[in-house]
Amino acid sequence: METLAIISGAVIGVAILMYVVLDGFDLGVGILFPFAPDEGARDTMINSVAPVWDGNETWLILGGRGLLVFFPIAYSIALPAFYIPVMAMLFALIFRGVTFEFRHQAHTSTHLWNRSFFWGSLIAAFMQGVLLGALVQGVEVEGVRYAGGMFDWLTPFSILTGIGVVAGYGLLGATWLIYKTEGQVQDWARSSATVLGGGTLIAMAAVSVMTPLLRPAIADRWFGGINILYLSPIPLLTLTLAVSLFWSIFSKRELLPFLSSIGLFVLGFSGIAISLYPNIIPPSVAVWDAVAPRSSVIFALVGVAVVLPMVLLYTVYAYSVFHGKASEHGGYAHHDHE
């Protein structure tokens, strides 16, 4: 059962990582929205993500339901514990999501939906960061139930991770726009990426310093014995990617900044996974304490093994259909501009 629990944990981890990277860049586009040079740039920005945002957000549904499938105990502890940030995130994602259709239909109220898109993306990103911090810092559990209060999640650490995720998603969004746009919008995306890249790295550094201070077990994981040697590739790779990010922005590469940002996210994510393992709800609930009964895990894993490769395949196809630069008149505007 331990192996099954670890595999299940890995599946959830992959789903969340996919979500963070994919919805990260389109939430990032939303975070950058009000700072765009003009309304035409905003049209281009929204067109660059309109065909794919829905698929990206689906990974969040998979993450949530996946947790219910594989770790029903963790699901039933975490969601009441994080009631307020989860609800805030959901409301924000509603405003972000409806913008795609409503803004396109709107004539006089475009500015209203611009705001809805920005605030929805910003708050969703911030709350996701808060959730991450709140999980890492630990959740009070008694038996199989949450035993803390409604505001336990709110700490300086979770606010820091919230700001960090906003900066990180902004970076993903900016580097995505470097890849998908040209001319004036691309120049603006480059300068945004530079600023946000700096902010992201500062936030990553701050979180890396603070996390081992949260609990001795985490410090021991990183610095105990020769662990620091085994784990040293993570900070070293992070540094390499940081260099690659800035170098590729300044040397006007188009795809490499985006790939470097994704790399930074993958490494940050691995760092957190290493800090938490084997807990799914730190500090006391391990994956094998919370895993679903064997029959459910096996059934679900077979489904994942059969279906997920197909999903990945046609997701890649769907992205490839919309390859190339996005334009002001791409997407919706093409078939019914008045």
Place this chain on the structure above:
Amino acid sequence: MPPFDAEILARLQFAFTVSFHILFPTLTIGLAGFLVFFEARYLRSHDEAWLVLYRFWVKIFALTFGMGVVSGLVLSYQFGTNWSEWSRVTGPALGPLIGFEVLTAFFLEAGFLGIMLFGWQKVGPRLHFLATCLVAIGTAISAFWILAANSWMQTPAGATIIEGQYVVDDWLAVIFNPSFPWRLLHMTTASYLTTALVVSGISAFYLLNGSNREVARRAFSAGMWGVLVLAPLQIFLGDQHGLNTLEHQPIKVAAMEGNWETRGGVPFHIFAMPDQKEQRNRLEISIPYGSSLILRHDPDGVVPGLKDVPVEDQPPVGIVFWSFRIMVGLGFLFLALGLWGAWARWRGTLYEATWLKRLAVLLTPAGFVATLAGWFVTEVGRQPYTVYGVMRTEDSFSPSVTGASIATTLVLFLIVYGGLFGAYLYYLTKLVRRGPDPLTARETEAKPEAIRGARPGLVVPAE
């Protein structure tokens, strides 16, 4: 009593968010099928009116689909925030079903919806048609899994509770639980019927005010065929579903019938005011032996009564009783519309019959009302349980979440969803008033035969 009763608030909140959500999939499941039909007709006949029709309805589809996505995401997390006890206990049985919904349906819909909406210039007509078909299949697969999960809560099977969690020993029994086949057919047909009514109604509106005649005639005809076939089918399926409920959830049927004593020769109450406190009805207007005849096909057939179980195990009778009557009444009204349409068609006056069109316009939103009423019957009728007969609603909600938090989010949901629904209706009305866009000059010039080879020519707009 504390000032906020967390259980009641959690129930109200879930009832509101799930009712709001189901409106949108109800339309998209059926509309996806209509879009497949429109596009197939266009590809076969090269008659441009079908393409115009497709492009018009696909906009309504996109608007509605977006609403379904954002309101559906909420539900995936609300299970945990508001119903953590239920999640822990039933997760091992229900989790995989709704997990497979994401894997096999949501990704498929999301992946190909982009191509359906924005891919005209990027892929050829056949591939575009394939995308439409895959989205339609995705909506049907989604209905399959979510109705399997819902049905399992009505008629649990294939699993037993061990150490506080369900452990499944037979997945096929979980998925194909006793009420699932009828619920799946009944809800899918409800979606298609609701869509047929929407398509007929909006087309009738155009026919009445004399705009967009060419496309409106085609859609009105297709919609009225839909109503004619689907309304009687739905009545038959509803009857079968009801008999299935009689077998597995007799107290729900007792509430639907407003019947208190288990006995033979039970009348069908056309009107009554069920009084749960007194355990009897007031102001009954009834058809003698009606209920026994419908449920047992025998005037003396025995119909279960609510008093078979203590008051605390009975569902709220009034809501179930009245929702059932709204649903059935509308169902027969739809049948009448379908028959009237068939008669007008036979006489060759389908497009001229003014009162028929007026009724069709009036019934545009009626399918949603019937569908919601049906869900009220089955969901409220399952009370006081979340898993029928096993897990009570009062043992299902999140014990650590305060009533004040749920009350706050409930108010926010009311405001936000109210505003969104207003915006949705506003933009929907705008789309309908504007009507279908004619093809551009370049599209009309390019004959379909030529287009099929040179794919980018299909929808290049004349800018």
